[in-house]
Amino acid sequence: MSRDAILAAARTYQGVPCPLPTVPEFGPASNDALLARFKEVLEQVGGRWVERTAGGDLVGIVRKHYPDATRIVSALEDLPISTVTIGADSTPDQLVRIELAILRGRVGVAENAAVWVDEAQLPHRALPFVAEHCVLLLDPGDLVADMHAAYAALAGGDYGWGAFVSGPSKTADIEQALVIGAQGPRSLLVVFDSSGTSLTGA
């Protein structure tokens, strides 16, 4: 059997045992510094951001940035802006026609503007990729400095699928020319939301 032959070969030839190093923690930063860094890197990777002030109207923010979007899926239960309902049994044809997806991120990483999303916050895994545009809500209190801290913050989470999303989909495969909006979303808007109030405003 190939499995046993491969494992036997690996066992025979793996050489002198070497110790596994401990990954240290690298410089923690203040929360203000994290937010500023995240915003700066997000702009570099082609994303945009907006801060939702206390009691601010999220629907208004979405409408302002995406005035033409009609086929909208919101993964936030208390945001009455969805025009399309998506579930685990939605077909590819239904999914690829979504214009705007509104999702909540769990952790944001300042060093690379990556935002963690996983199955638990989504009606379908394809949603962050099929939508023409993507809005990610992120609590600035969920920002961490780097990827080490991000995985530490996610530890213990039980997800069947999850991803770090850093900016919109992009390609530079033709002569190194950057094109935003390759196969996935053409834009990504991060909404910093620390108001803790109802999403539709006070």
Added chain:
Amino acid sequence: MNPDSHAAAAASFLRDAERTGWHDRAIWFVRQKRDIAARSVPEWEELRGLASAIKRHTMSHLALYLEAFERSARRNGVTVHWARDAAEHNDLVLGILRARGARRLVKSKSMLTEECRLNPFLAGNGIEVVETDLGERIVQLAGEEPSHIVMPAIHRKKAEVAALFHRTLGTREDPDPAYLAEAARQHLRGLMASADAAMTGVNFAVAETGAMVVCTNEGNADLGAHLAPVHIASMGLDKVIPRTEHLGVFLRLLARSATGQPVTAYTSHFVRPRPGAELHVVIVDNGRTAQLARDDFRESLHCIRCGACLNTCPVYRRSGGHSYGVTVAGPIGAILAPGFDLAAHASLPFASTLCGSCADVCPVRIDIPRQLYRWRQIAVASGQVSWSKRVSMRLLGATLASASRYERAGRLLRRLLRRVPRLIGHPALDPWSRSRELPVAPEESFREWYRRERRTR
């Protein structure tokens, strides 16, 4: 077979000087972006050291971690397959597709499936294979191989892509990259929405959790995998890492080293199958345990396929990926390929100046120049170099080994070269001098001058 095959292929690439310069500059630009990204991380060198140590540890416990990964993946509901070689891998993939009656397969970028020649095999068995990474789709439509492991179509100019898309996709012949990418977007999204199965590679496989991490910028791996009823992930057995916390180290290094990005746009963690769908992983050996057995070359398995060594290599930049004749070109390819087939790839370890730049940029600190040098010794010992190189090196070795022979040879050559300047370095006989001019031979050597000066004092 041909001991000069890289040099010969490079010579044909170099015939178009304008294109060679363009290729060199385009790839050097990526190297510069990598430098800026690396310098922005204060602990960069510490991360490289950690990455190297984690890989060394993993390779020294490889069987243990492969079994742990298999256990975790099975527990997650993933079907695990093992393939000793390319043929077994291809048969397994075809078997999975046939069992589901799949006709159209969408694929994100996977150097392993290129290595296994999966696409022509599946096409020959009636499966429509669609590469969904833009660069991969370009080379697929052009009937070519990728010339770079990260930027598959870096050798193609936008006007050529425009002509290709005009011919194959019916677009207008507009070289604007935004227009071409948009055309590819429409074309590929349609194909992905109607696929029967999806394939991806695997950047990292976490033994502890069974997670398979796939990095893309376009989002095509996720689009394909989340829309199709079947997802097959192919991974080389060198992709396994012990724990989730190690992802932090590798992901901080990978995209910065590859393209100068702080991270790829999407870093996807596939753990369990999507409800109602299937998730398979094929763990492939294909020569990797044989490389593990070689003390001098084991370290080459640490590679995370960022392409930094290609981008920095003066030979790669000026000879193009296709001149290497292997899936993984450049310095890392030149130490991997001879392990597969020394006779076929004996010229590759010589496609280097041993300048050491590849080792300086490697995020997992593989000592590529040392391994290139070692492969050269093996190639010579097993008679895999041309007779002219063998004879001239033996002659040079004998001359340099003796001070008196060296001095006599120097005197003789200085005298002869003044009379017949092209005696050595004749372009017809010595490829080194085809684009170089020897300096005029001096009247006397330093030693002769020194002795004369001492006498006159």
